[in-house]
Amino acid sequence: MKRREFLCLLSGSAVAGPLAARAEQSHLPIVGVLVVGAPGSEKFWRLFQEALRERGYVEGKTVKFEFRSDQGQIGRLPELAAELVRLDPDVIVTWFTPAATAAARATSKIPIVMAVAGDPVATGLVKSLSRPGGNITGMSGVDANLSGKTVQFIRDLLPSAHRVAVLANAPDPFSQPFLQRIRQAGAAAELEIDEKPIHDTAELDAAFVAIGRERPDAMIVQPSLPTKRAAQLALDYRIPAACTLHAFVDEGGLMSYWFAEVDLYQRAAAIVDKVLKGAMPADIPIEQPTKFELSINLKTAKALGVVVPQSLLALADQVIE
Structure with missing residues (x-):
């Protein structure tokens, strides 16, 4: 081969390489991600990407992610x-019920996978857990x-408690x-439940x-609020x-008290994998978490003057000292 022909061929290859790479990237599957901007969303996003990476989905190489967070302003989700x-x-992958609801209202055609949601049947997202129908499937903690x-x-932590405020x-x-x-749980535990709805x-x-x-004895915070x-x-x-x-x-x-997140998001990633390979959300049963974790912050307990019973500490999966 003549030197000039070789250089032209080499030059053409150099040009064709990036063009081919760009063409290949343009056909990458796109995974949209919509989250409520609670602090746990960062951990979800990290663990979920790791779970997909284990299945061969690498950003920029085999998949393209489009991540959107409401940054703590739930009204931005639509x-x-x-x-x-x-x-x-x-x-579209969603994190928490408000994100799933916003996605469901925005499209009835694009598949939606809930990485976690509360009760998709009660909130009208799906017809049933076993046969969701429509374009939505994923993980639910309803049970x-x-x-x-x-x-x-x-009740176990504070045996003398009478009233619990609930921020919803x-x-x-x-x-x-x-x-x-x-x-229901408050009635069974003989606790007065004082509901405090937050509209903004x-x-x-x-x-x-x-x-x-x-001055309630304790408080429960709904996780889609600004928990930090x-x-x-x-x-x-x-x-x-x-x-x-x-x-x-x-x-x-x-x-x-929360789902074991690594297990939860690995299972959600497996469902996304099925959808990307052609499975229809309507035919994929919604799954339930099976692993849970109790975490207690002893530093906070000390600051509040709360003595955590040994029986409760023995149940804890994580203790922060």
Whole structure:
């Protein structure tokens, strides 16, 4: 081969390489991700990407991610969902019920996989867990009754408690099933449940001012609220607080009872894998978590003057000292 021909061929290959790479990237499956901007969303995103990576989905090589967070402003979810739909992704993954609801309202065609949701049947997202129908499937904690079990853990932690305040995120469609389970558990544990609906996250500080005057024995925070701020306010007002979100104890909350996140998101990633390989969401049963974790922050307990019983510590999967 002549040198000039060789150089032309080499030059053509150099040009063709990037062009081929760009062409290949343009055909990568697109995974849209829509999350409620609670603190645990960062951990979800990290663990979920790791779970997909284990299945061969690597950002920029075998998949393209489009991540959207409401940044703590739940009212932004509809516009963010519409933005994702305009990108025409192969699947939309949601984290928490408000995100799933926003995505469901934005599209009835693009597959939606719930990485975690409360009760998709009660909130009208699917027809049933075994046969969801439509374009939605994924993971649900409907049978886990985390909020109800949290009430029982509060009773175990504070045997003399009489009244528990509950901060509920009113715009979250799951707030009513969330409260219903707490009411039922409260009645069984002989605890008075004082419901405090929050209609806007800007109301959180004012809600704590009122709760601080009322002096409940304990508090439960719905996880789709700004839990980091709630944990700090609970400590400021010296109220033992619990939440069904693991990140809550890392933020200074006293106690959390939540799904084992690595297992949960690995299973969600497996469902996404099925959808990307052609399975229809309507035919994929919604799965239930089977592993759970109780976490207790002893540093917070000490600051509040709460003595955690050894029987409860023995049940804890994580203890922060």
